[in-house]
Amino acid sequence: MIKKGIALALITIQILLPCCNTGTDNIEYGSNDGKQLIIFNKKIYYEEYGQGTPLILLSGGGLNRSIKDFENCIPGLAKHYRVIAPDTPGQGRSEQADTLTYGVLLEFSSRLIDSLKIDSAYVMGWSDGAITGILLAERRPDKIRKVIAVGANNGLRRAIPPDIPIDSVYPMTLDYFERTNKELIERYTNTPPGKDWKKYMNDANAMVYQKESYFSDSIYGRINIPVMIVLGDQDDIIVEHGLEMHRLIKGSQFCILPNTTHEVFAERPDLINKIAMDFFK
Numbered sequence: 248m249i250k251k252g253i254a255l256a257l258i259t260i261q262i263l264l265p266c267c268n269t270g271t272d273n274i275e276y277g278s279n280d281g282k283q284l285i286i287f288n289k290k291i292y293y294e295e296y297g298q299g300t301p302l303i304l305l306s307g308g309g310l311n312r313s314i315k316d317f318e319n320c321i322p323g324l325a326k327h328y329r330v331i332a333p334d335t336p337g338q339g340r341s342e343q344a345d346t347l348t349y350g351v352l353l354e355f356s357s358r359l360i361d362s363l364k365i366d367s368a369y370v371m372g373w374s375d376g377a378i379t380g381i382l383l384a385e386r387r388p389d390k391i392r393k394v395i396a397v398g399a400n401n402g403l404r405r406a407i408p409p410d411i412p413i414d415s416v417y418p419m420t421l422d423y424f425e426r427t428n429k430e431l432i433e434r435y436t437n438t439p440p441g442k443d444w445k446k447y448m449n450d451a452n453a454m455v456y457q458k459e460s461y462f463s464d465s466i467y468g469r470i471n472i473p474v475m476i477v478l479g480d481q482d483d484i485i486v487e488h489g490l491e492m493h494r495l496i497k498g499s500q501f502c503i504l505p506n507t508t509h510e511v512f513a514e515r516p517d518l519i520n521k522i523a524m525d526f527f528k
Contacts, residue, residue, distance in 0.1 A: 277294070277315040279294055281293055281340070284359060286355050286359060289343070291333055291336065291341045293332060293334065294331075294332050295331055295332075296330040297325030297327070297330050300367065301330075301369070302324060302331065303331045304317050304321075304332040304371055304372070305375075305377070306332075306374075306375075307375050307398070308335075308375035308455075310432070310444055310448070311434075311435070312335075312338050312339075312375075313340075316512055324524075331359075331368075336351070337442060339438065340440070343443065344450075348454050349378055349462060350382075352379045360387060360390050361390075365390060366390065369527050371395040373398055374398045377398050378396070378399050378462075380396045380399070381396050381399055381462075382462060382466065384470045388471060388472045391472060392473075392527075395522075396474065396476050397478075397511050397512070398479070398509050399489075400484045401460050405460075405491065406484045406488050424448065467492065468495065471497070473498065474499040475499065475522075476500070477501075478504070479504045479514075483509050504518060
């Protein structure tokens with residue numbers, strides 16, 4: 248979702264932000280000879296690194312989002328876990344789903360766990376992936392031990408500051424997006440398998456902007472595994488919303504990262520890795 252003048256969790260302004268590269272690894276994450284699964288008749292691409300307890304990384308939303316979101320974190324995490332990083336439907340090297348909702352992302356992630364025959368795993372999701380992680384915590388406690396949700400929100404109205412009028416929240420039009428993001432669109436459409444960028448944008452905009460809440464508050468109360476909610480102190484998702492989720496999830500933890508925006512994994516990879524490893528212990 249996008250707040251006027253501010254990059255948020257999803258598709259538009261955020262995709263213009265560069266990801267910093269620490270130079271710690273020369274691997275081209277997201278293009279590193281991964282594997283494919285067939286889920287709901289769609290090819291889903293994923294990469295694996297390291298050994299140990301599986302740790303599933305779920306990326307944010309947008310044309311430029313993929314496994315590469317975690318490029319600065321995977322090397323450190325792979326020393327301790329079997330890191331499994333999929334491209335979600337319509338991103339990276341995965342085929343597009345017929346439609347896109349948080350329920351669809353949940354179902355694809357749940358099927359991924361079963362297809363890989365994972366008995367026990369940790370999950371760390373960012374933005375859209377964090378929302379999916381919260382849903383997985385409720386749906387799959389049989390397989391998931393702990394979840395870290397970084398930059399999660401449940402609807403636009405709760406996540407924006409109260410002094411921002413709700414009618415000022417809007418997606419970028421496709422015409423304007425096309426004029427200002429030609430290289431990104433070309434890269435997206437030319438990354439196999441071929442994908443329709445307009446369909447992805449329309450589906451994602453409908454998912455984010457047409458629902459006041461993405462899931463029922465009752466889901467929070469049914470979560471019985473450890474969950475940590477993480478926000479940057481300069482995140483565009485307000486701290487009060489993070490606290491609300493924390494208070495509704497029994498026994499959860501809440502973490503604010505200093506001097507950090509929504510781009511946690513690009514800006515503070517070492518810090519989020521340390522927090523994750525401490526929590527997963």
